Amino acid sequence: MENKINDGAITSGDNVSFWIDSTSILSYKTPDSDIQTEVLIIGGGIAGLTTAYKLLQAGKKVVLVEDGFIGSGESGRTTAHLSNALDDRYYYLESTFGKETAALAAESHTAAINEIENIISQNNIDCSFKRVNGYLFLHPSDKEENLDKEYEASQRAGLDTLLLDKTPTIINDEPLRCLMFKNQAQFHILQYLKGLADAVIALGGTIYTEAHAENISKEGAEVNGFKFTAAHIVVATNSPINDVVTMHTKQHAYRTYVIAGKIKKDTLPYALWWDTGDADSKWVSQPYHYVRLEKFDDEYDLLISGGEDHKTGQSDEENKTESERYDRLEAWTRQYFPLLDEISYRWSGQVMEPVDALGFMGKNPGDENIYIITGDSGNGMTHSTIGALIITDLIKGTKNKWEEIYSPSRLTLKSAGDFIKETGNMAAQYLDWITASDLKNTADLPAGEGGIISIGLRKAAVYRDYDNTLKAFSAVCPHLGCIVNWNADEKSFDCPCHGSRFANDGTVINGPAQSDLAKIQVK
Structure with missing residues (x-):
């Protein structure tokens, strides 16, 4: 296994x-x-x-x-949200593409939720499908007026939305206004x-x-x-x-982080919650938080919370380790959902963000x-x-x-x-060819960890297995030649240019690369 x-x-x-x-x-x-x-x-x-x-x-x-x-x-x-409330606001879609395209986007996502529901019904798929409401509330960095703008744009797009003075079930010092998107859904993917x-x-x-x-x-x-x-x-x-x-060149890969912890059944209603995203973020995608419930057992539900995104292979750009991102995500989640029990799961995923x-x-x-x-x-x-x-x-x-x-x-x-x-950020990653490596000697590498080391003019990706075996590969991504970085959380080598990822044995696990990292011998 x-x-x-x-x-x-x-x-x-x-x-x-x-x-x-x-x-x-x-x-x-x-x-x-x-x-x-x-x-x-x-x-x-x-x-x-x-x-x-x-x-x-x-x-x-x-x-x-x-x-x-x-x-x-x-x-x-x-995290399997089924929603017509999109990552990028409808007022942004209107300004970029026009009102007609924004309405078509809303229509298509609504139709997709209906299609999924129809497939489940036609094939009697037991996957915990539920229709739920979604609640979009302001990130502290965002402007109050943007919630009103999104409400007006969502209405023009034909969505069933409603402005509320308080976000249901969210705990905060002051009531948080929100935009409710009716008739969203969730399932076990x-x-x-x-x-x-x-x-x-x-x-x-x-x-x-x-x-x-x-x-x-x-x-x-x-x-x-x-x-x-x-x-x-x-x-x-x-x-x-x-x-x-x-x-x-039209899209860029981001890592997003997820935690899941038990919460007493009937403590919260089944729903989807999102904040509007960090307007001050260095990342074009303006990372946001997203939360939902899933049934766990007879006594507990699972509260699933995600966020703290960064460009793939570039966690160090904000001087935050992957572990620190989970801690930040847990702190944020407990701020708004304080009845959360211990954390049972942690994982991350890859998201392709189109520039438009x-x-x-x-x-x-x-x-x-x-x-x-x-x-x-x-x-x-x-x-x-x-x-x-x-x-x-x-x-x-x-x-x-x-x-x-x-x-x-x-x-x-x-x-x-x-x-x-985004393309400027991507081009800057090629400087890794001439910058210092994160390892000076393979002897410094503990079991279960990896890193990048310079061998003359070459860069090597090295990993020490739990049986103390050292594995070594070319650190050059076979897609377009970027130098991969070590992901200490998922134990993978990630390309900071286009998001290709490789397991600790060099096997390609995310495209666009089609082939594995080339094996090399090191002392």
């Missing part, structure tokens, strides 16, 4: 989420021959499985391949994926797990050394692994038969479902009314300032 966690087959990090801990491993057969099919889907998270399900319903022949087990990527590390996978198989689809796809082209992909050919290829891997540069706030779902730029679902921001559950609906229509040859607003080929001039800031 430990080896499978280390190499990313079960989950993309050392920490195990509540969802993975409470669900059996979802594995299928591994490839053993060449395959020819109508649609090849790469990725066994919510995006890939929903797309497979919808295409099979449309009569298409579908094969899905997953690098690890089902849900082993970011779907298994989410891994149980949902199990039901989706069962439905895919029942409809005649084929699923392969521990099936690593690479060399993706318009003909198909190489999977575990076998040739998988298809008329259509869908890349549903959180960060696209088919594209070397283009999409990785809308995800990318549709044809990969320059390709006619390769499709991508990415740029999910903090709305991955609904974004992925929207992407599945758009791509199903594209493959069927049916016009989809959301196709243009989520087009991966779009250019948004009004977000040029954020684009310049």
Whole structure:
């Protein structure tokens, strides 16, 4: 089991989420021959499985391949909010894209929640699905007027929202005004994926797990050394692994942190809570906090709280360790939810933040038969479902009314300032080639830890296993040559440029890199 966690087959990090801990491993057969099919889907998270399900319903022949087990990527590390209250405010969407696009975005996320509910109903999936209200309240750094602006913009977008003088159940010295988003939802993501996978198989689809796809082209992909050919290829891997540069200038990878602790049943109503984000943050994404409940046992619910984001591989930019971020998150959570019991789970996830706030779902730029679902921001559950609906229509040859607003080929001039800031940050990471390493000698490395060391003009990523074995790899990310950094929390090597991540044995666990870190010998 430990080896499978280390190499990313079960989950993309050392920490195990509540969802993975409470669900059996979802594995299928591994490839053993060449395959020819109508649609090849790469990725066994919510995006890939929903797309497979919808295409099979449309009569298409579908094969899905997953690098690890089902849900082993970011779907298994989410907090599973189902919401049409987006990370970026609707007044921002209006100023960037116009009122019509903001309304289409609201409509699409509402439709995604409905689609998920319909899939659950049609397939009798037991995944704790609940309709709940969502409450957006001000971060201390934000302006009161912005809540009023968001209320007005959400109303113009056609959402069922209401301004309240007090945020229900939030404990604070003074009442916190909030914007209530009605008819949101939540579920147990891994149980949902199990039901989706069962439905895919029942409809005649084929699923392969521990099936690593690479060399993706318009003909198909190489999977575990076998040739998988298809008329259509869908890349549903959180960060696209088919594209070397283009999409990785339009979005940027962030780490987000989650804690979960027990709280007495009936202490809080089931709901979603979010603050509006840190307006003073150095990060373009303006990290925010997000909270929900999930049933745990007959006596307790689980309070799940997330936040404290930073760009992947750049935790040290704010001089805060990963452990300190969990501590800050716990302190914030206890401030507003003081009845929280001890913390039972800690994990982190990876979020792809598009520079203009809308995800990318549709044809990969320059390709006619390769499709991508990415740029999910903090709305991955609904974004992925929207992407599945758009791509199903594209493959069927049916016009989809959301196709243009989520087009991966779009250019948004009004977000040029954020684009310049993010790409400047990315370019600055290449200075790691000439800066000092975090280790002077491998003898300084304790068991269970890793780091970067200079060997002449080379940089090496080293990890000392618990049996005292030293593993060493090139520290150069095989995607575009950045120097990876050690993530002491998830025990991984993370690329600060484009978000590729590698397990402590060098195995690639997050794209866009397709291959492992190269092994080297060190004394």
